[in-house]
Amino acid sequence: MSRNILKSSVQNASFSIVFQIFFRCISFVLNAFIIRTVGQDVLGIMNVRLLLLESTILFLSKEPLLKACLTNAKSHNWAQVVNLIWLSVPLSALLGVILVYIWINVLSPTEDIYFTQYKYGCYAIALSCIIEQATQSVVLVAQSFCFVKLKIVIETFYVLGRTLIFVTLVLNRPSYAINAFSIAQLLSAVLFSILYYGFFAWYIPELKKKGKTGQDPLFADMADFPFRNIYDFLPGVMKNQGDIIDKKLLILTTTFVKQSFIKQILTEGERYVMTISPVLTFSQQSMYDIVNNLGSLAARFIFRPIEESSYFYFTQTIHRDEPLKQQDQKSVSEASEVLNQLCKVVTSIGLVVVVFGQSYSNTLLYLYGGKKLVETTLPTTLLQFHCFAIVLLAINGVTEAYVFATMNNKQLERYNYLMVIFSITFLLISYLLTNMLGPVGFILANCVNMAARILHSLHFIHQKYLGTNHNPLNGLIPAPKFVIVLFLCGISSKYSEAHFAPKSTLLHIAFGGVLFLLTLATWAFENRALLMLGYEKYKRRVSLKSD
Template sequence: MEPKSIDCPRIKSKLHTTTISTAYNIILQIGLRLFSFIINAFILRFITKETLGIINVRLLLLYTTIQFITREPFRRTCAPNNSIDLDDNQDDGDETKKSKNQQNDWSKVVNITFLSIPLSFVTGLTFSIIWYKFFERPEHLLYEYQWAIMSIYVSVIIESMAETFFIYGQRYDYIRLKVIVEGIFQTVRCSLLALFVYISPEHSVFGFAIAQLIASTIYSLTYFSYFLFKKKIPMTTFLPNFLSDKDDNNESSSSSSSSSSSLLETSLTFFYNSLLKQFLTEGERYIMTMFSVISFAEQGVYDVINNLGSLPARIIFQQIEENGYILFSSLIKRDLDTSQQITKILKSLSICSNLTKLMAIIGLTLFTYGYHGASIVLSVYGGQNFINGSFGQLAIHLFQWHCIYMIFIAINGILESYSFAVMNTRQLNRFNTNLLIISIIFTIISLIIISYVGSVGFIMANCLNMMTRIIVSLLFIGNIYPNYSLWIFIRQTRPNFHTIISYVLIFIGLSIVYRWLGLADIFLWSKAILFIIINVIIIICHFIIIIYFFEKELCLFVRNELLFFKSLKNKQN
């Protein structure tokens, strides 16, 4: 049995909301990355590669580790709203009952989400001690390093106090709020860091500590101000039952306790899952930090290339993955047997297969047109001295391998978001076991490859890691219900054969042009600009051919479902 077209108005409405949210987030990320691109290019000209490695690898890794572990489990569990009802014929009594159920659900969500605050205290303190006591430290910057670790610990606690507000915004479709708050946070942190680096580059680590604290404080205050003062929502809405003076009858309390236990169990599962996923996502940084396999300076170069190479992942892939998870979670109840929701599963698989195909094409595009532009991008970003220095060739090779890595990231992101949204607690535990095995294998492979090829080995190992995770997700999807199979999903997901051939031919052609212009040997801006113009012309023609000749079904999905053109046309008629 194969998935049918998406024809439920409620699903279309949710899909439309998800698309708008993704679009807003992509616009935010593009704006932030352009701003960050300028700021980082500015900072690179004032601080050493060693200091850059301390800030962008060691300290930011501590921040993302504590932050991800203390809030990701609750966001995965609580951010998705109630499931979508396929029945549009509801009377007023049903709507009243649904509204009351939503209020009860929210009180249970608050009780669970509020746990992120004490968790941030415990987890933050634990990892801060580990970072300071057990890992290699920059002795010449030890005092500033101490203050930076402390500022990260405090800033995560401050941000956790606004987590309930964030969950509320996600559940009730405050689409632009997250975009605005995240934009303010990143802008303040980057701007203050650039200012401190410009004023006193020798104290850049201390400047980072101050910038982080101020940005986190503004982040939380913005959420508080918006909901409490602008929307005038009572503070009790965001407090758990034992703090909000709400009284429930015994039956309600019993039901709430049972449901809260279920949410807590799922959160604990996601907590374990978050630990593994964070290690697999930032695996190379953990290996750098724990084993000191490369110097702080080389870590700085790796981070610059990683930020550039993973730009599409942060701008596009992450937004589609996060919003896709919310959509799939709204569509399917994870603890309900699949035989009782076949229609919803079929529709969700149709969405997932189309999104995966779209992501695969985006990944192939980034690899095909980005691989030969490494030296050009790095010259713009870090200046000619950056690629002509002692780490220049390393930077180019790292960037090229990141282009390959993008293909795997693109495909894995949407597959995992679907798997995590659909799996029940037992399946999540089994998946976590698989992730644990993958993380151990990844660590061993990374250490082996790095000993032969250096820091490029991190990206090679990441490619193998992502490939394994893709296979695990595909095996789950292929067995989601008895009458479905892996080959049905792959057949619907894989790009057209002619599409793949077109990418192969264009890659070969661009390789010939790149060498014909001599950019592989001597970098000249006149030739680089000519190469960029050729790329732009080819990519425009290429997409027109793909859209109108090779991928007609995908084009219809994007136009009619994601962009909602069909619904708008029907309304006009």
């Protein structure tokens, strides 16, 4: 365990970000292929129902054990840890039996033409989860001993293999797309297992030969590697002194089980509501999933980096446990101005998305999924409503980043309980609104949830700056000229959608491009001081690098 943990953690985070972007791009293109090739019902069955089954089995059987076994890995009795992590296999099998029965016999049924494929899909998902869990001992060792690049390489092959198998099978027999999905899941799980075990089957003999020299970085500093052959990764093989499993880690696992259960419900809440509620058809579920993925692209690639960077900045500038009056006033003033400008930027981006989203949602969906995706008005309506959620998401990201960065420990603990209340309320509202309004209810429930969190953040920030000369929340109020131009562009783009789009999609897009440039120019004119400041900082950075 003498590898550099900090360096490996940073590398792991960096590679994970790149991999997530890669994975999202693959999923984005694959969904478009599925819509154009096999239709919306199939996409709903695969992306919502079957993937939720996989997520539930894997998360509940893997997450608690993996978290516990990664704790203080330096002092592990690896024989006990291997025995413990292998409990994920019978646990996933037990969960698989229970959940597959529920998925097939209790939840709302699929259409008759899909039922046989759907049933085999449930069995295939459960079996693929068991295969993947049988690899967890190797995955745990790779992570504990900082094999960062190995993880990324294997997961890349895993995603590419699953995608290529699925696409190849679907192109040959489009009517058996769910079977293709099931086969791809099974084969990719086998590939995942073979690659991990295969690497260590090669690595351990090589370590015995080259590890003593210390010249090869792949084998250097690994003298304490406890595994002497590939069979040591199996339960009960390594020599063990003491109990069969580590009782402390077992107790820790039970704690993580509770957390994982809550986290899974909060993370996949929308999908559970969709799955349990019989109101939405599979086609509607797939529509919501597509729109949610399209709409969240802005959150993933624009708002999330802003949120993460601003959180880091505020943690370095403002002290959690001191009132602002007792802190360095220059830093307080700078932080206030930064928050003000961040609020202004994300609010402006969100408003632009709202205005142009009302007229270009149908065009975007047509370009993404073809005629099949826009046969009904539902996808367009969903994306138009989702644009309003994006504004709230943008504001919530920045304001919550400041709140999390400046709260003291007591306030953070209190807010954690509040987040649970927000999330449970969101699930209840989602269920009610979905039964009343269909898929749009999910988006409205999300808006209510975001609005409640924003109000809490605004109250906290207002109280934080009470008694000072700063009011960073003024940045949430857009400039009047910008609002007027947005209003005029909104009307003009609606006119273009009604008169230009039916004749020429390209002309409609070109007209929107001109309006967008006009909006951008207006914003730049009203915020020229901010742009000049940014330009000066950029010039200074370039000059420092050249020196």
